Amino acid sequence: MTIQNAVFILLAFMTLVPAALVVTVKNVFHGALFLVLSLTGVAGLFAMIGADFLFVAQILVYAGDILILLLFVVLLSGSPKDWATRSVNEQWMPAIVVSAAFTALLAVLLKALPASPAVPSAAPTTSALGFLLLRDMLVPFEAVSLVLLASLVGAVHFSSKKGDR
């Protein structure tokens, strides 16, 4: 086993085990912390396949931004009596069946992929991504900035008091 495979297995476990804990633990605060561990594992996988800019963006956006937001909302809307009740609804058994069926289906479908194509060694992607975003994908880029502005305004609108709305 090469060192690369060992690192990959480590990162896969670091992604999947906390992800499974997110949907199983009762305490939502702990769930949020596990979520960030899992998303950091995804960032590590990004780094493994040579997507260096995505690695940094993932850690900045998730560990720096969404974690803080999530923890604030967990604390503000926290009703510990909700954590004491059952954490899944009556449909948890069909839900397990559906997600297991999805996994099995994808495992069969992904067998059709080319086995392991030879790829050139990874190069820094930041400048290529900059050219892509500001030249080839300029219209979607501006659309996303509009979406972010709209979500900002929407968040302020929704969370203002009823009389002000």
Added chain:
Amino acid sequence: MISLYSLTAVGAVLFAIGVFGVLARRNVLTILMSIELIFNAAALNFAAFNRYLHPDGVWGQGAALFVIAIAAAEAVVGMALVLVMYRDFKTILAESLDILKG
């Protein structure tokens, strides 16, 4: 070099975990977190396919960046809605959202 199959398998399992969370959990915040897991599975697959099938471009990574940006926007609006829900219903369990039920 790790194979494309194992990377996409990690993405598929991550997606399935997220689907289970969306379908089965009662807490709205956990449902939001599961949606983040699904987004990340998609972004991971974009980056993996980019690396193995189209290594001379970065379009897949660009798409993954868009996924991350949309996920941030979704999280902001979703959590604002969770706060409003807590203010109006005093609980954030999904089954309490039944005011449209006849």
